[in-house]
Amino acid sequence: MIEVRRGTPALIALALILAITASWWALALWPLPDTAPDWLTRTRLVCFGAARDSLPDGGGWVVLVGQPVGMILLLVLVWGDDLRAGMRRVLERVSGQLTVGITAAAIVAGLVGVVVRVRDASATAVVTNAEGAQLTRISDVPAALSLVDQRGDTVTLARYYGRAVLVTFAFAHCETVCPLIVNNVLEARDQLAAKDPERTPAILVVTLDPWRDTPSRLPAIAKQWGVSGDAHVLSGRPEQVEHVLSRWRIPRVRNERTGDLSHPALVYVIAPNGRIAYVVNGSAEQIRAAVRAL
Numbered sequence: 001m002i003e004v005r006r007g008t009p010a011l012i013a014l015a016l017i018l019a020i021t022a023s024w025w026a027l028a029l030w031p032l033p034d035t036a037p038d039w040l041t042r043t044r045l046v047c048f049g050a051a052r053d054s055l056p057d058g059g060g061w062v063v064l065v066g067q068p069v070g071m072i073l074l075l076v077l078v079w080g081d082d083l084r085a086g087m088r089r090v091l092e093r094v095s096g097q098l099t100v101g102i103t104a105a106a107i108v109a110g111l112v113g114v115v116v117r118v119r120d121a122s123a124t125a126v127v128t129n130a131e132g133a134q135l136t137r138i139s140d141v142p143a144a145l146s147l148v149d150q151r152g153d154t155v156t157l158a159r160y161y162g163r164a165v166l167v168t169f170a171f172a173h174c175e176t177v178c179p180l181i182v183n184n185v186l187e188a189r190d191q192l193a194a195k196d197p198e199r200t201p202a203i204l205v206v207t208l209d210p211w212r213d214t215p216s217r218l219p220a221i222a223k224q225w226g227v228s229g230d231a232h233v234l235s236g237r238p239e240q241v242e243h244v245l246s247r248w249r250i251p252r253v254r255n256e257r258t259g260d261l262s263h264p265a266l267v268y269v270i271a272p273n274g275r276i277a278y279v280v281n282g283s284a285e286q287i288r289a290a291v292r293a294l
Contacts, residue, residue: 007086010079017075018103021068022110028056028064029117032249041251055118135290140276142167142268143247147206147234150218155204155232157270164201164291165270168282169250171209171261172221181265181282182225188287189231201269201291203231208252208261210241269294 028048032040048060056064076083090096145157145167157165166185170178185203193200205227207213213221213235222233235241245252252263265282269290278290 005086005089007082007084007089010075010083011086011090013075013079014072014083017068017071018107020071024067025064025110025114028060029114031117041246041249044251046253135278135280135286135293137278137293138276142270142274142276143244145204145206145234145244145248147236147241147244148215148218149232149234150222150227151232152215155234157204158274160202160270161274162272164199164272164294165204166201166287166291167204167206167248167268167270168266169206169208169245169248169263170225171207172213172217172224173209173260177263177265177282179225181267182227184282184284185267185287186226186228186231188284188291189229191284191288192291199291199294200230203227205231205233206244206248207233207235207241208245208250208263209259210235210238212259 028044044056048056048063087100090100142157146154149155157167166189168181168185170181172178182205185205189201189203205225207221213233215235218233218235222228222231225233227233236244248268250263250266252261254261267280267282267287267290268276269278269280269287271277271294277294280286280290
């Protein structure tokens with residue numbers, strides 16, 4: 001019979017906690033390339049509330065910090081004496097000391113990496129406009145976009161080069177967030193047009209639900225949302241729309257029972273140079289401020 005020395009199970013449990021924590025943090029914070037699979041973006045949204053910048057929201061940080069702390073506290077509470085005995089035995093050997101030292105160094109390096117990751121994600125210009133709204137300036141190249149609108153025309157993002165564009169994402173069966181987002185985008189557009197017609201942005205609303213929001217239904221959807229003027233509701237073949245959503249890294253999770261989708265309320269503000277200048281929430285004030293800050 002193999003004898004299990006005192007403290008060994010506690011040390012194994014500690015090692016598992018550290019390994020799980022490292023994997024969890026890597027999943028939440030490792031920078032994603034544009035070619036990252038869609039399931040990974042969705043996983044980040046569900047687990048950490050990550051938006052487009054791939055950083056967790058407040059709840060996500062609570063999970064990342066609270067989970068390992070809670071597991072370690074539980075381990076100490078249940079196996080405190082065994083854990084101390086195991087650590088003493090490990091530190092009696094040179095190999096054990098090296099292992100502990102390497103593990104500690106890896107933890108420190110990981111924490112430094114987290115700080116750098118968060119700093120880099122936040123290290124973009126913060127603009128405060130005349131209305132007092134703080135906006136984080138970015139300069140990302142948007143993915144290509146070519147879909148059909150409510151008039152049956154093919155609309156591309158490239159056709160609006162030299163003009164501001166508001167790009168957002170919604171679906172017609174949504175009765176809560178989506179109508180509000182579209183209404184706020186239209187409201188911001190109208191307010192901007194009233195004061196400075198030359199800077200009136202175009203609007204592109206890409207469906208999140210191409211299975212139900214088919215091109216034939218777009219005229220009814222545009223009427224439902226009150227979309228008018230140079231504003232377009234866009235759809236296409238499901239695989240075509242899904243490709244666009246994935247290229248734009250739009251997190252979305254479908255409820256298989258109801259067909260509804262969970263997604264962030266984001267509006268991309270495209271500058272006249274064709275680059276994404278701001279990503280804001282769905283409020284008309286933020287949208288209007290971002291366009292004026294271009």
